[in-house]
Amino acid sequence: MDGVEPMTVRINNVGKTFPSRIGDPLVALEDISIEIERGEFLCILGPSGCGKTTLLRLVAGLDRPTSGEIIVEGKSVTGPDPRLAMIFQEYSLYPWRTVRGNIAFGLQMRGMSREERDERVNHFIQLVGLEGFGDSYPYELSGGMRQRVAVARALATDPAVLLMDEPFGALDAQTRNRMQKELLLIWEKTKKTVIFVTHSVDEAVYIADRILVLSTRPGRVAGIYDIDIPRPRNRTSVEFAKIRRDVLEQIDRFEERQ
Amino acid sequence: MRWYLKIIPLFFILVVWEIAALLINNPFILPHPAIVVSVLLAPTVDILGSGSLIDNTFLSIWRVALGFSLAVACAVPAGIIIGKYRTVDELLDPVVQLFRPIPPLAWVPLALAWFKIGLASIIFIIFIGSFFPILINTIDGVRRVNRTWLETAEIYGAKGWKQLVYVIIPAAAPVIWTGLRVGFGVAWMCVVAAEMLPGTSSGIGYLIMYSYNWGQVPVIIAGMIIIGLIGIGVDMFFKGVERKKFQWMELSR
Numbered sequence: 001m002d003g004v005e006p007m008t009v010r011i012n013n014v015g016k017t018f019p020s021r022i023g024d025p026l027v028a029l030e031d032i033s034i035e036i037e038r039g040e041f042l043c044i045l046g047p048s049g050c051g052k053t054t055l056l057r058l059v060a061g062l063d064r065p066t067s068g069e070i071i072v073e074g075k076s077v078t079g080p081d082p083r084l085a086m087i088f089q090e091y092s093l094y095p096w097r098t099v100r101g102n103i104a105f106g107l108q109m110r111g112m113s114r115e116e117r118d119e120r121v122n123h124f125i126q127l128v129g130l131e132g133f134g135d136s137y138p139y140e141l142s143g144g145m146r147q148r149v150a151v152a153r154a155l156a157t158d159p160a161v162l163l164m165d166e167p168f169g170a171l172d173a174q175t176r177n178r179m180q181k182e183l184l185l186i187w188e189k190t191k192k193t194v195i196f197v198t199h200s201v202d203e204a205v206y207i208a209d210r211i212l213v214l215s216t217r218p219g220r221v222a223g224i225y226d227i228d229i230p231r232p233r234n235r236t237s238v239e240f241a242k243i244r245r246d247v248l249e250q251i252d253r254f255e256e257r258q
Numbered sequence: 259m260r261w262y263l264k265i266i267p268l269f270f271i272l273v274v275w276e277i278a279a280l281l282i283n284n285p286f287i288l289p290h291p292a293i294v295v296s297v298l299l300a301p302t303v304d305i306l307g308s309g310s311l312i313d314n315t316f317l318s319i320w321r322v323a324l325g326f327s328l329a330v331a332c333a334v335p336a337g338i339i340i341g342k343y344r345t346v347d348e349l350l351d352p353v354v355q356l357f358r359p360i361p362p363l364a365w366v367p368l369a370l371a372w373f374k375i376g377l378a379s380i381i382f383i384i385f386i387g388s389f390f391p392i393l394i395n396t397i398d399g400v401r402r403v404n405r406t407w408l409e410t411a412e413i414y415g416a417k418g419w420k421q422l423v424y425v426i427i428p429a430a431a432p433v434i435w436t437g438l439r440v441g442f443g444v445a446w447m448c449v450v451a452a453e454m455l456p457g458t459s460s461g462i463g464y465l466i467m468y469s470y471n472w473g474q475v476p477v478i479i480a481g482m483i484i485i486g487l488i489g490i491g492v493d494m495f496f497k498g499v500e501r502k503k504f505q506w507m508e509l510s511r
Contacts, residue, residue, distance in 0.1 A: 060413065062409055062412065062413075080412045080413050080414075080415065082415060084413070085413060085414075086409075086410075086413050088406050088409070088410065090406075091404055091406050091407075092406045092407070092410045094407060094410075094425070094428070094429075095506040095507075095509075095510040096428045096429070096431075096504075096506050105410075105414055105424075106413075106414035106415075108424070109411070109414045109415050109416045109420060109424070110414075110415060137506060137509075138506075138510065139506055139509040139510045157414060
């Protein structure tokens with residue numbers, strides 16, 4: 001880690017248009033620009049269909065932008081990249097592999113030896129609190145535990161940026177709150193840059209350093225908010241409620257102007 | 259599963275059979291169960307100079323093993339390619355759809371014309387019979403591989419053969435396995451039918467046809483029972499592996 005490039009991710013005037021067989025092509029994203037600092041926790045917030053997942057997929061290299069450029073640690077993203085790891089909403093674990101096998105997947109694909117792999121896997125099983133479940137299969141785990149495995153698998157490959165696409169979207173409210181808390185603890189330990197997509201204002205205000213709000217189709221930057229409340233944040237505090245309200249009001253105002 | 263419930267209908271059939279045999283009173287139409295059992299209990303005895311039950315059964319199993327292996331070796335790779343590449347699928351789908359409904363036995367005359375009477379013809383019929391169930395299931399299995407699994411593989415740098423070996427094949431394996439099970443069932447039926455063709459001189463299918471010519475009805479029935487038992491045995495093997503290795507498929511949904 002040298003300090004030459006303070007920005008881990010630069011998204012420069014990125015747009016994405018999907019060709020459509022009937023009618024006009026679909027403009028999913030238009031002119032998105034933002035720079036993300038090393039170690040920052042950024043949330044991308046927006047209603048469904050605003051293109052937030054599309055934006056994350058562009059950063060992950062799973063799709064190419066129609067215009068603009070995404071630069072990670074000084075180098076343009078042209079495809080899936082070891083510097084980036086993505087965590088999907090659900091069904092991303094390989095059900096025929098154990099928890100260990102899943103966490104080791106990325107390392108195995110990179111040709112790491114078995115001994116090295118085992119050691120790393122042990123470390124990350126511990127980090128996400130899954131001691132004793134190494135030999136379990138995904139179907140034996142709860143939704144929250146499965147997402148911990150997905151987080152461990154991503155972290156094990158030591159990426160510069162962790163991309164998370166509504167990772168807790170399929171969980172019940174209680175589990176979701178606990179997972180947010182634990183993710184923050186892991187983030188503080190690993191100092192990774194995180195880009196986290198959500199449609200929940202509550203989640204974004206609780207978890208993020210900064211929130212990038214996207215407007216409905218075509219997705220544009222509707223606002224960028226710094227969340228200055230110190231962590232651990234209290235969801236029931238007056239301060240939390242105030243920021244939450246501000247963000248919601250500004251989203252409304254932006255939508256009305258459109 | 260209560261095993262004694264499964265015994266009841268078998269026992270019932272045996273009783274009806276015995277009564278029918280008593281009433282008909284003609285061993286050339288329906289021999290008593292006891293006589294059939296005595297044939298089954300002496301599987302190594304040579305039958306009218308055409309080999310024992312055991313010899314002929316193993317010969318049939320060997321033929322099926324050859325034809326079936328050949329079908330697996332061709333249908334699985336073909337299915338993976340068709341399932342993975344849409345263009346290949348569109349290109350070959352009409353051919354597959356055209357050949358699939360032709361019953362394996364309709365190929366017999368052509369098989370005889372091409373390979374003459376003998377092992378090659380029988381293997382060919384078995385091959386044709388088991389090829390399509392395996393192919394169709396493999397295509398289906400590969401096509402149903404979850405997109406997120408493939409994208410996760412891409413994220414971690416698994417492309418090309420790595421993606422194939424570590425994601426596509428294990429993900430499609432349960433469905434491919436079902437194809438193998440169905441394919442083997444068809445292969446087993448094909449071998450018996452193919453061995454009944456004129457000119458064949460060995461195999462369990464031949465033995466029961468030959469026994470018919472000599473009026474040996476107990477051997478016919480004993481042969482049929484063996485065919486059934488082997489069919490069940492192999493099917494149970496396939497299902498056992500399925501339960502052990504691929505239970506994630508059921509439990510993950």
